[in-house]
Amino acid sequence: MSYLTLLLTYAALPRTQADTTIFDVSGYPHYENVCSNVLAFYFDPQREHGLGSLLLDGLLNALDYPQTEPVQLQNIWREYSTLRGGRLDLLIKTDRYLIAIENKIFHGLNNDLNDYRETVQHLADPDVQPIYLVLSPRPLTLPPDSGFKNLTYGQLWQEVKRLLGFYASATTQKWLSYLYDLMTVTTATGNEAMEFTEREQFFIEHHPMLVQLQQEYTAFQRKLASQLTQLQQQMDDGIKHLTQLDKRWIYASNCLVHDFVLTGHKIAFDLYIKPDGWTLQLFGRNQTSQQFLGNRIAQRLQTPIVDNNRFVIGTWPLQTPLDPIRDTLSEWMNWLDAQ
Template structure:
């Protein structure tokens, strides 16, 4: 059967559905996945002269990942960012000691189509007396494709770097106190780990959708048909109730899933009952939310006695709008229907008693 095929497809897709990641100070700032801030922080932690106190711990970890016996770390100059070549191309990060120089390109999501040969030429021309090392740092740890860069470019994955730093950090903490910089470093590493997972899953999901595009499209159509059916059945449940003979509806897409709005006589009020077909993994189950529009701010709390006691929690108010979220969660739409009817009747009783027009936005 076709539905068995879809069921297997859904099972196959489950590992690619990402859970909400733990917040970091970088993701809160909404720039956690940008290359420039990430490279700035990497340069900061790699610099033994900075106030973090880790000395060469992060630098040694990076060198361990590229498997080269590089010395003279104590002579490292201040890391340089966005180094310009003769053709005004920007090299992400350059490290330099008395005996070697290292060019690092940090690639998070971009394809590796940088002018690698130009970077190499720039480094060798300006540092001809030193050993030159070229590294691409990326979530996957892949070297530039053949033809895009000389074979001398080494590859380091975020995962390898994270694990190497953490191993050395554990040793460091046995003889050093935990400071704010330890917290910041751990948060930085967590952010890199989340980039790694996101990139890996994004790539896998892309391949999965591409392979099963027609079936996924049909599944999406089925999903929309389900939402429309729920909408029609909800309207049918309200038609015989007082005040709900002329129900109008609207479907919104929320972050927690589709929201089906059922309006109580829009010629009188924008008040509505909303069914949220909830897909939030931390708050699973469909729920009912009630929006009551009031004439003015003075009357905004008057609906509490009717709605709040009807299995709902008062959430907040916004201007003249009061809204209430159901305490209950339902895995089946049919199980939700008795509460829907009871809530609709409570809304009618309140608005009928008020007998005053209200308008919404």
């Protein structure tokens, strides 16, 4: 298969994009503490989510504790200190139950469940029933003498979704969306067998050729970068007289940067070389500098081209010799230095 055929085959694949959750955006998609914090928020009927006792009722139903009347939450603790100095992820006190929840997203279960159980027994009033629970994405085998029951997130969410219609009208789309995000990240933790999209199957099937293509493209990028370095070296002597040139460097291997400071205004030249050609841009590094630059350029160009708040001074095809690019860059830097 040729590279062209490979690319055409790839282009013909259907586009797929996984939904991004608020946890992905925050950078903490599967952290146990983050999930426990969000659970504590939704377990509290008085919080701003407006879903009342939805999660608490769903949890009790999933544990085979159906309620003839709503339970009354009295308190909820995060990282509760146990008798032996441990930390229990969630402790929920209601008028009828004292619920200990150990939340396990990724890590193996190596907690002292006996310590947790003894702590709850020590706290529980005679008329309150203790409940010991390990909440996890996948089923776990627990020590038979621990007193703890394992509940998967899938089992919890099944009950929550079944009850959701009774509570959803009192909340807003924002809190529903966040709850659905929590459901997503706690049931897709990477512990399951990997499944691949058609596009990912393409990567697997054509991996050797893709690696070769990537290597050759990297070599091509190095070739472009060498052109930028060569142009920089050609300009070494020609910039010594520029009194307001502050510094210059090559950024990300494909952009030659010249920074000027004129009466406190910071002006930059960015000369890019990319597979689609050369581009020379001029811009101010802050609002006042950009305004200063705009006033100066208006004296020279009647209708300047502006792209993403940058003035486009020139573009050239990739095959262009260095001389005209260097001359344009030098001419504009000399003009700016004289301002």
